[in-house]
Amino acid sequence: MRIAISTGGGDAPGLNAVIRAVVLSAVHRGWECVGIRRGFGSLLGEGELLPLGPHEVRGITHLGGTILGTSNRGNPLKWRMQRPDGSWEERDRTQELLDSFRANRLDALVAIGGEGTLGIVLALWKKGLPVVGVPKTIDNDVGGTVATFGFDTAVATATDAIDKMHSTAESHERVMVVEVMGRHAGFIALNSGIAGSADVILIPEIPFDINKVCDKIRRREAEGRHFSIVVVAEGAAPKGGTVSLVDPSHERLGGIGDKVAHSIEQMTGKETRALVLGHLQRGGSPTTFDRLLALRFGAAAVRLIAERQFGMMVALQPPRIVTLPLEEALAMPRRVPLDSDTIATARDLGVSFGD
Ligand code: F6P
Numbered sequence: 001m002r003i004a005i006s007t008g009g010g011d012a013p014g015l016n017a018v019i020r021a022v023v024l025s026a027v028h029r030g031w032e033c034v035g036i037r038r039g040f041g042s043l044l045g046e047g048e049l050l051p052l053g054p055h056e057v058r059g060i061t062h063l064g065g066t067i068l069g070t071s072n073r074g075n076p077l078k079w080r081m082q083r084p085d086g087s088w089e090e091r092d093r094t095q096e097l098l099d100s101f102r103a104n105r106l107d108a109l110v111a112i113g114g115e116g117t118l119g120i121v122l123a124l125w126k127k128g129l130p131v132v133g134v135p136k137t138i139d140n141d142v143g144g145t146v147a148t149f150g151f152d153t154a155v156a157t158a159t160d161a162i163d164k165m166h167s168t169a170e171s172h173e174r175v176m177v178v179e180v181m182g183r184h185a186g187f188i189a190l191n192s193g194i195a196g197s198a199d200v201i202l203i204p205e206i207p208f209d210i211n212k213v214c215d216k217i218r219r220r221e222a223e224g225r226h227f228s229i230v231v232v233a234e235g236a237a238p239k240g241g242t243v244s245l246v247d248p249s250h251e252r253l254g255g256i257g258d259k260v261a262h263s264i265e266q267m268t269g270k271e272t273r274a275l276v277l278g279h280l281q282r283g284g285s286p287t288t289f290d291r292l293l294a295l296r297f298g299a300a301a302v303r304l305i306a307e308r309q310f311g312m313m314v315a316l317q318p319p320r321i322v323t324l325p326l327e328e329a330l331a332m333p334r335r336v337p338l339d340s341d342t343i344a345t346a347r348d349l350g351v352s353f354g355d
Pocket residue numbers: 010072114137138139181182183234252253282
């Protein structure tokens with residue numbers, strides 16, 4: 001067997017741990033491994049395949065990022081190419097990719113990615129590519145799995161930042177608004193907000209009313225608490241409003257933190273500052289939880305290939321790593337369940353969701 005590994009979409013702490021687990025599990029079976037650089041790049045004429053053996057994956061479990069590189073702009077079904085006149089066109093390069101896969105004598109692909117990448121590999125599997133998926137994203141929004149690796153690390157980073165906001169907010173008697181990532185899911189905001197003792201948490205699953213947010217800040221003021229911490233998910237939106245985008249052409253979310261901060265200052269008269277945590281949340285060494293999950297996912301993906309079960313994804317359904325069809329996992333993206341005990345806990349602790 002000669003298997004390929006690709007990492008696609010935004011990077012997440014734990015990608016290198018998956019790569020190491022896949023390579024060692026494959027080598028253990030007497031198989032050969034290669035890495036595809038930059039998503040699907042090496043199969044589409046962008047650089048060579050990277051031979052991967054025990055030497056190449058030594059000492060990478062704790063490293064953030066991906067030794068293979070990644071891209072969230074490299075969809076082979078809709079490859080963006082610039083025409084000589086500067087305009088752009090989208091081309092379907094799947095046949096080229098399938099031909100290149102065969103020409104390189106590859107028998108299976110382990111594709112590590114989030115919703116977007118897994119959607120692409122599902123389409124490729126339907127066209128005959130023998131692929132297994134490994135779910136990755138700091139957003140934790142892939143269906144069928146209780147957790148994706150990268151999420152725990154991102155939450156730890158965000159919690160640490162919120163902790164640090166407290167002393168400066170209290171010293172200056174300000175409102176601090178922290179915008180965190182997560183796309184259309186509020187898991188990072190919810191978990192880091194509760195763990196970091198935020199006063200207000202705004203998530204995409206609960207459209208907010210800015211009046212309610214300000215009420216909470218005024219109540220704290222009346223109680224002698226002259227500072228407040230507001231955690232806003234990048235995908236949060238006001239009731240009846242729309243999400244904030246920094247780049248509409250790529251649907252890049254961002255900007256809601258500034259808007260919320262501005263409204264709070266206008267409406268309460270409290271000095272307010274906004275901070276966007278941004279890509280910090282994707283960096284750093286994976287937590288123990290993420291490393292272990294990533295290693296378990298990688299080894300399970302190789303077991304799937306050994307059983308020749310393609311078109312499947314590995315997933316965490318505690319206490320087990322299970323497998324399910326990619327189609328099933330992707331049918332319903334994961335969102336914060338409003339009846340979850342985490343939401344109830346936040347409400348019991350007095351957190352406002354602006355509703
Ligand atoms: O999906 C991971 C993620 O970090 C999201 O939370 C965020 O919206 C997006 O990627 C940012 O993408 P980019 O790397 O293109 O800025």
